[in-house]
Amino acid sequence: MISTFCSLCGPMAGCGLNCYVRNGRLTRVEGMKESPINKGKLCPKAYASQQWLYSPERLRYPLKRVGAKGERKFQKITWDEALDVIAAKLKEQREKHGARSLAVLSPQHRTYKDYIYRFMIAHGSPNFGHSGICFVQRALGFAYTLGVPAIGVAGPDYEHTDLMIVWGANPAYCGSPMGTIRRILDARERGAKLIAIKPEMQPDAAKADVWLPIRPGTDGALALAMLHVIVGERLYDADFVSRWCYGFDRLVSHLQKYTPEWAEPITGLTSAQIRDVAHMYANAPSACILAGNAFDQMVSSNHAVRAIAILMAITGNFDRPGGNIVPTGSTMPALKSVHLRERYTQEWVDELVAPEISPGLQPFFEGTSSAYYRCLDSVLTGEPYPIKTVIAPGTQPAVITRGSKRMVQALEELEFFVVIDVMENSSMPWADVVIPVATMYESDYPFEVAQTRAGNWLMARNKVVEPLGDYKSDYEFWLDLGVKMGYGDDFWQGDIEACMDYQLEGLGLTMSELRAHPHGIVYDPKPMMYEKYAEIFATPSPRVSKAPYLPQGKVAVYNTTFEENGFSPLPEWVEPPESPSATPELLGQYPLTFFDTHTSDVYNHGWLRNIPYLREMQPHPWLHVHPDTAQARGINDGDWVIVESPHGWIKLKAVHTPGIRPDTVMALHGWWQGCNELDLPGYPVTDGGANVNVLYSTDPDKAFDPVVTAMPKQTLVEIRKCT
Amino acid sequence: MSNQHAFYFDSSRCIQCRTCELACKSANNVETGVRWRRLIDDWQGEYPHVARTFFSLACMHCGTPACAAACPPGAISKRPEDGIVVVDSAKCDGCGKCLPACPYGVPEFGEDGKMQKCDFCLGIGREPVCTLSCPTEALSFGTPDELSTRAAGKTLGALDGATEPSIVIVTWD
Numbered sequence: 030m031i032s033t034f035c036s037l038c039g040p041m042a043g044c045g046l047n048c049y050v051r052n053g054r055l056t057r058v059e060g061m062k063e064s065p066i067n068k069g070k071l072c073p074k075a076y077a078s079q080q081w082l083y084s085p086e087r088l089r090y091p092l093k094r095v096g097a098k099g100e101r102k103f104q105k106i107t108w109d110e111a112l113d114v115i116a117a118k119l120k121e122q123r124e125k126h127g128a129r130s131l132a133v134l135s136p137q138h139r140t141y142k143d144y145i146y147r148f149m150i151a152h153g154s155p156n157f158g159h160s161g162i163c164f165v166q167r168a169l170g171f172a173y174t175l176g177v178p179a180i181g182v183a184g185p186d187y188e189h190t191d192l193m194i195v196w197g198a199n200p201a202y203c204g205s206p207m208g209t210i211r212r213i214l215d216a217r218e219r220g221a222k223l224i225a226i227k228p229e230m231q232p233d234a235a236k237a238d239v240w241l242p243i244r245p246g247t248d249g250a251l252a253l254a255m256l257h258v259i260v261g262e263r264l265y266d267a268d269f270v271s272r273w274c275y276g277f278d279r280l281v282s283h284l285q286k287y288t289p290e291w292a293e294p295i296t297g298l299t300s301a302q303i304r305d306v307a308h309m310y311a312n313a314p315s316a317c318i319l320a321g322n323a324f325d326q327m328v329s330s331n332h333a334v335r336a337i338a339i340l341m342a343i344t345g346n347f348d349r350p351g352g353n354i355v356p357t358g359s360t361m362p363a364l365k366s367v368h369l370r371e372r373y374t375q376e377w378v379d380e381l382v383a384p385e386i387s388p389g390l391q392p393f394f395e396g397t398s399s400a401y402y403r404c405l406d407s408v409l410t411g412e413p414y415p416i417k418t419v420i421a422p423g424t425q426p427a428v429i430t431r432g433s434k435r436m437v438q439a440l441e442e443l444e445f446f447v448v449i450d451v452m453e454n455s456s457m458p459w460a461d462v463v464i465p466v467a468t469m470y471e472s473d474y475p476f477e478v479a480q481t482r483a484g485n486w487l488m489a490r491n492k493v494v495e496p497l498g499d500y501k502s503d504y505e506f507w508l509d510l511g512v513k514m515g516y517g518d519d520f521w522q523g524d525i526e527a528c529m530d531y532q533l534e535g536l537g538l539t540m541s542e543l544r545a546h547p548h549g550i551v552y553d554p555k556p557m558m559y560e561k562y563a564e565i566f567a568t569p570s571p572r573v574s575k576a577p578y579l580p581q582g583k584v585a586v587y588n589t590t591f592e593e594n595g596f597s598p599l600p601e602w603v604e605p606p607e608s609p610s611a612t613p614e615l616l617g618q619y620p621l622t623f624f625d626t627h628t629s630d631v632y633n634h635g636w637l638r639n640i641p642y643l644r645e646m647q648p649h650p651w652l653h654v655h656p657d658t659a660q661a662r663g664i665n666d667g668d669w670v671i672v673e674s675p676h677g678w679i680k681l682k683a684v685h686t687p688g689i690r691p692d693t694v695m696a697l698h699g700w701w702q703g704c705n706e707l708d709l710p711g712y713p714v715t716d717g718g719a720n721v722n723v724l725y726s727t728d729p730d731k732a733f734d735p736v737v738t739a740m741p742k743q744t745l746v747e748i749r750k751c752t
Numbered sequence: 753m754s755n756q757h758a759f760y761f762d763s764s765r766c767i768q769c770r771t772c773e774l775a776c777k778s779a780n781n782v783e784t785g786v787r788w789r790r791l792i793d794d795w796q797g798e799y800p801h802v803a804r805t806f807f808s809l810a811c812m813h814c815g816t817p818a819c820a821a822a823c824p825p826g827a828i829s830k831r832p833e834d835g836i837v838v839v840d841s842a843k844c845d846g847c848g849k850c851l852p853a854c855p856y857g858v859p860e861f862g863e864d865g866k867m868q869k870c871d872f873c874l875g876i877g878r879e880p881v882c883t884l885s886c887p888t889e890a891l892s893f894g895t896p897d898e899l900s901t902r903a904a905g906k907t908l909g910a911l912d913g914a915t916e917p918s919i920v921i922v923t924w925d
Binding site: 069071230706 | 881
């Protein structure tokens, strides 16, 4: 038995795994009890991961394109040859177009990004292309209102709360072994109330005392109307507001128009429901909010998040027991970062091809970033300059961002495209070079740190089986490429062990000493302290100036930083590009609201559909539709249907779902892959396939939150039975 | 029987994550198309007043297993030491009579045509991996005495059928 940790999903650290090996083959996995993250539990994806490791679609050798782009003709080359080809192209382009012509897209697994940043900064391109659909969007609104980026996710104090709001989040399918859903259920058993706000009764909503089936993308309108009720009825914590909030008076007049009656036709909730939830949240002795991924995928993202941050603050639920709290951390000394943040300058920020976050607010906590979609769009528009090389490590531009048809055009036009993945993927047909990399079972690198309530957990990855082909870990790819480019001094001359040792210096540990702890090391948490307001509100931002997130040292109810950057200082309502309230003229042709979810019980993102154990659980791309809505169109449970929006069409299999808004339908993001073992087909990434991203608007004026580039995952559609 | 091995299922804690299904398949190397454990998703009521409950179904190692009584070659038996109902695949001829006999539709038939089902992880010498894996502790196991202690003060449910399934079910109150 060999212990290691998982990296099948995207959070900052994976679950501990115990791996059973016989004759050099992985036979089964179990959760590691010693891991404070998952305490012996795993998810279905990890349980199916031996099929993933040994899938016939694994990439075993680096490949070089020999046919036309899109033709899928490749020739096998060595790891070293592949790196030579990439390095030669990057050097040539650096001469001709400048280093900034390189963009690297953001991978699914986020701890990996600092190694990529190091390469980008050494090379001289700021264009890390972040997806614009996950976490960073939420984090910005919270950071610049409360001083804490992760307060909506890591903040809920379930153990002490009287009321929990699960808002646009799915703790049942996302990170189920990591404890959030268990903590919610424990609190509920203890007597805390649970409110779920989401268009479909997913499992967490099935456990809720109150389910608010809101129309997709309108959460910001609900939050503003809740603020209207709480401020109007003086249900707020007047002491906290006067001591710690800046600009509350200006919020009071601003909120007048956002009545529950105003929000009713937008959100699809009744004004009574809106008043009730406002009263419940404000009147509970303590209350916390889990704000999920939905907030990263709406054009009103920054406004909605700021409104929720203000709700937490003015009701006295910020950093108090049972509210949204700021952990005090652990006794673990700081790691040395590989990011190279110290080299950031304002000129660097100004070079971004398509700033994901408004330039005045960059770098943000993950580093500088351009927006994924717009990096690729620059290939077609040349504005403000064209990206010439895109490297896609563990991410698939053809299905992962909006506007797939446009993204495929960009991949066709792009001068040089590198795909890095463990498996054949949807974007590989357009690749010039394909780099296979090790799964988590085939490498000794890296180590990871998880911040948990039980302390910080630090563990070295342990190789479970030998690599199945000619490849190394993703981490070693960037070190090797750094050396090939002549940046060896910044990349430990390619020595991955030295790179790990460098990061661990402050802990008085080497990687081999860390590896001697088979289940890692847990550093105790510091005792919890509440109401750390003076400290929290002075937190410096990661901008070059290090100016604090909150210039007044108080909650930015009225946000002067936003105002200085040309954005509304108070949260407002912004309509999606298409919705019943925004574009009623479209309802005749497209009467239903469509949205998608990123994670199902057995899949996440745009992969894993080729794994038989998972695919047999969910064999077809589905459309959740209320039975009345379906029957009105002659659609039976299990019928294939065409889903058509103003921007494209796809084919999905109807699943009659009694617990979804009848005016709304939902699908799962990321479908394209077939499963050979089960004889199930793959699907085109463009019209006629099952990829939801062909349905959404990418209108430059309407489909982006101007502060954080959040792109909407809601539109209007009509559905009809396939004939 | 006091030494009977039994399951415990708390429907108020089941989140339909399907980890139990996958853990079972993966640990027991169950072939594609066959499920020893499966999640049942039940909707009641009319929108917006709908209720949704989940049940994780596997063989419940009944006190009086109807499948065993219906098995012509006598391939199904109940172990006296722990009450686990086991199938002797050497004796099973794949006639399928156990399937209609089981009130819960548990028996499954794979490539070899023989009946297969949950054996409480006897085959791999583990405590049942479905219970080990459950992220919310909705699913666990024990003897009937242990399980009634665990369920004290909770609302209990029962299954239809006269075969005395070895399971304690906590329902949604």
